[in-house]
Amino acid sequence: MIEFKDVTVIYDNDIIGLENVSFKIEDGEFVFLVGRTGAGKSSAIKLLTGEIKPYAGDVIVNGITVNRLKSKKLPYLRRSVGTVFQDFRLLPNKTVYENVAFAMEVVRAKKKDIRRKVPTILSLVGLADRAKNYPNELSGGEQQRVCIARALVNSPAIVIADEPTGNLDVETAEEIMKLLLEINRMGTTIVMVTHSTKIVDDAHRRVIQLESGVVVRDEQEGGYTSDVLA
Amino acid sequence: MYSLKTALSSLGKNAVMTIASIVTIACCLFLFGVFLLFAFNINYIGEQISEQCEVQAFIDDRVDRAGEERILKEISAMPNVKSAEFESKTQAFENYKEKLEGYGEYLDGMEGEEILRSSVKITPDDLTILNDTVSQIEKIDGVANVVNHEATVRGVISFTQAIKIGSLIAMIILLMTAVFIIQNTIKLSVHAREDEIHIMKFVGATDSFIRRPFVLEGVIVGIIGAAIAIIVIAFGYNAAVNGLTGFLDLFELYTFSQMALPVAGGLLIFGILMGSFGSRTAIRRHLKV
Numbered sequence: 001m002i003e004f005k006d007v008t009v010i011y012d013n014d015i016i017g018l019e020n021v022s023f024k025i026e027d028g029e030f031v032f033l034v035g036r037t038g039a040g041k042s043s044a045i046k047l048l049t050g051e052i053k054p055y056a057g058d059v060i061v062n063g064i065t066v067n068r069l070k071s072k073k074l075p076y077l078r079r080s081v082g083t084v085f086q087d088f089r090l091l092p093n094k095t096v097y098e099n100v101a102f103a104m105e106v107v108r109a110k111k112k113d114i115r116r117k118v119p120t121i122l123s124l125v126g127l128a129d130r131a132k133n134y135p136n137e138l139s140g141g142e143q144q145r146v147c148i149a150r151a152l153v154n155s156p157a158i159v160i161a162d163e164p165t166g167n168l169d170v171e172t173a174e175e176i177m178k179l180l181l182e183i184n185r186m187g188t189t190i191v192m193v194t195h196s197t198k199i200v201d202d203a204h205r206r207v208i209q210l211e212s213g214v215v216v217r218d219e220q221e222g223g224y225t226s227d228v229l230a
Numbered sequence: 231m232y233s234l235k236t237a238l239s240s241l242g243k244n245a246v247m248t249i250a251s252i253v254t255i256a257c258c259l260f261l262f263g264v265f266l267l268f269a270f271n272i273n274y275i276g277e278q279i280s281e282q283c284e285v286q287a288f289i290d291d292r293v294d295r296a297g298e299e300r301i302l303k304e305i306s307a308m309p310n311v312k313s314a315e316f317e318s319k320t321q322a323f324e325n326y327k328e329k330l331e332g333y334g335e336y337l338d339g340m341e342g343e344e345i346l347r348s349s350v351k352i353t354p355d356d357l358t359i360l361n362d363t364v365s366q367i368e369k370i371d372g373v374a375n376v377v378n379h380e381a382t383v384r385g386v387i388s389f390t391q392a393i394k395i396g397s398l399i400a401m402i403i404l405l406m407t408a409v410f411i412i413q414n415t416i417k418l419s420v421h422a423r424e425d426e427i428h429i430m431k432f433v434g435a436t437d438s439f440i441r442r443p444f445v446l447e448g449v450i451v452g453i454i455g456a457a458i459a460i461i462v463i464a465f466g467y468n469a470a471v472n473g474l475t476g477f478l479d480l481f482e483l484y485t486f487s488q489m490a491l492p493v494a495g496g497l498l499i500f501g502i503l504m505g506s507f508g509s510r511t512a513i514r515r516h517l518k519v
Contacts, residue, residue: 049432071437072436072437075431075434075435075436075437076434077434078431078432078433078434079433079434082433083432083433089425089428089429091425091426091429102429102433103429103433105232106430106433106434106435106439106440107433107434107435108439150429150433154433154434
């Protein structure tokens with residue numbers, strides 16, 4: 001479960017990132033975070049991964065108040081929150097298999113578990129036959145699938161997808177969206193930041209809209225309203 | 231295992247910078263070692279000079295044999311007296327004749343008692359409090375006067391102190407230079423793996439896990455640099471001492487084997503510490519995500 005309780009974020013240059021933001025996301029939900037550039041979506045995402053701390057209020061993830069967590073404990077929280085980036089951030093010198101396995105290696109997973117789990121995850125994202133390829137040998141959609149596999153491999157309860165379809169064409173974006181919905185059906189909570197009207201409108205999922213750091217809409221099975229532009 | 235593999239692979243990928251760093255670290259530690267050897271030997275020479283700085287308490291002619299015994303006992307019992315040795319008038323005369331070498335015969339027919347005084351030759355323990363000891367000896371009944379080489383002793387002390395301080399400053403500068411070089415090597419390595427560090431942070435790697443390969447990388451550079459410096463110093467020092475034979479006959483210098491443990495151990499420890507410290511500071515900023 002994710003909960004924002006009266007969260008305010010103020011940056012060093014006095015710019016307000018979020019102002020008195022409160023919402024709750026239950027386990028297993030799929031939530032779109034929408035809004036103009038600078039609306040506060042990135043601030044919300046950064047709060048969830050402990051990259052920034054709120055000026056006021058509390059951010060609770062899986063029962064842990066992230067902003068009160070000591071920095072030494074932050075890695076353990078991040079193991080329960082998978083992150084998917086718009087620009088994939090794959091390691092070019094590692095194969096698809098190694099990129100995914102890397103996420104397990106760095107949390108000191110057993111080799112036996114890595115050998116068992118990585119092929120399963122690669123099959124789930126449809127890349128079982130691309131395990132030995134390097135990122136530069138893959139299409140954009142395939143690279144994003146690797147990124148999703150990497151986010152999922154440590155079995156996080158929550159996946160944060162920061163504009164995962166931003167660099168992809170419409171068809172590939174739809175494929176990625178299908179994959180994310182499939183992962184959500186398996187029980188993983190997904191918070192997805194997007195500027196894509198079509199994706200939001202087609203998905204009929206909960207939409208939280210931010211404007212100038214304030215929640216202006218929180219709608220179950222909402223659409224991407226026409227007045228919100230990238 | 232992951233850390234060692236990553237560290238070695240990173241050192242290999244940045245081979246040119248790694249070699250340049252190792253050579254520079256070796257040079258810094260070599261100079262550090264030279265200063266260390268220099269400081270050890272200066273200290274040793276200082277000790278030798280100090281040991282040669284005797285204080286001589288001359289005894290009044292009117293003091294009888296029993297009085298001389300008493301004075302020797304009193305001086306020997308003083309806290310800063312390492313050793314005290316009585317020299318009778320006759321012994322003093324004989325020693326004087328010996329010092330004159332071939333010209334001693336001119337003194338034949340003269341009686342020692344007529345021209346020289348008996349004395350007590352004292353080796354002090356601590357030269358820095360020599361003045362107090364001399365004043366105490368002067369107060370002993372029957373002591374006519376005390377001769378000491380205080381000015382020479384003070385000169386030796388301040389000279390060795392200055393050399394020690396100078397060496398220490400030079401060593402600190404060299405160590406700081408070495409740390410700076412290691413920092414830059416590791417910074418290059420960190421820069422090359424910035425994306426990897428970022429991903430590691432996001433998938434939940436601990437800071438110590440991320441830091442370890444870089445620290446190991448710095449430590450490896452430090453150890454190899456130190457090892458090269460130790461080998462060069464070991465061969466170079468003995469050659470240098472052999473070259474100085476004849477020039478420095480007055481004093482004895484340490485052999486390398488006498489200093490091998492502190493010098494080699496010191497360089498190795500400094501190499502490891504510098505590598506560890508340099509890399510820790512180089513990566514610190516990148517862990518704040």
